Amino acid sequence: MSPLDEHCVFCKILSGQIPAAKVYEDEETLAFLDIAPFNFGHTLIIPKRHCHGLSDMPQESRDALFRAASLLAPVVLRVTGAAGFNLLMNNGQAAGQEVPHAHLHIIPRFMDDPVLLHAPQKQYSGEEMAQLQEKIRCRLAARQESQEQK
Ligand code: 5GP
Ligand code: ZN
DSSP: OOSSOTTOHHHHHHHTSSOOOEEEEOSSEEEEEOSSOSSTTOEEEEESSOOOSGGGSOHHHHHHHHHHHHHHHHHHHHHHTOSEEEEEOOOSGGGTOOSSSOOEEEEEEOTTOOOSOOOOOOOOOTTHHHHHHHHHHHHHHHHHHHHHHO
């Protein structure tokens, strides 16, 4: 069975059906320039098999994606003259994911550029923070335990 999805735009880039400005490739990943960059040099890194996001990505793709990001980010910075970069991964429509094939964004950033407006940050009240902390820790422990039993 092909690891690609015939309806997915990034799979079409992988299969060569549509072109892309490729900058890097290894066994597990492909990187190319975003067609509508927040800043010039905005790069996307994708796994070479179709998956939606971090949760359903095989471990080797996950490792390879972050390895490729570590390799590419300093080069993109150097070439664009950027002062910093955002490493971004939108997971799910609610988080702004438009292409349902997992990808990391490397977005070059310049001092005071207007990219990625900052939303106001919230404040916990009362016990909210401690309750969430406890829920996350419990759920994580249960998950780890069930994985150990498999
Ligand atoms: P998302 O919002 O899903 O995290 O980001 C998807 C990104 O893919 C967007 O920044 C968008 O500009 C880029 N993109 C969508 N279609 C194409 C395409 O056909 N070619 C390239 N190079 N980038 C694309
Ligand atoms: Zn795909």
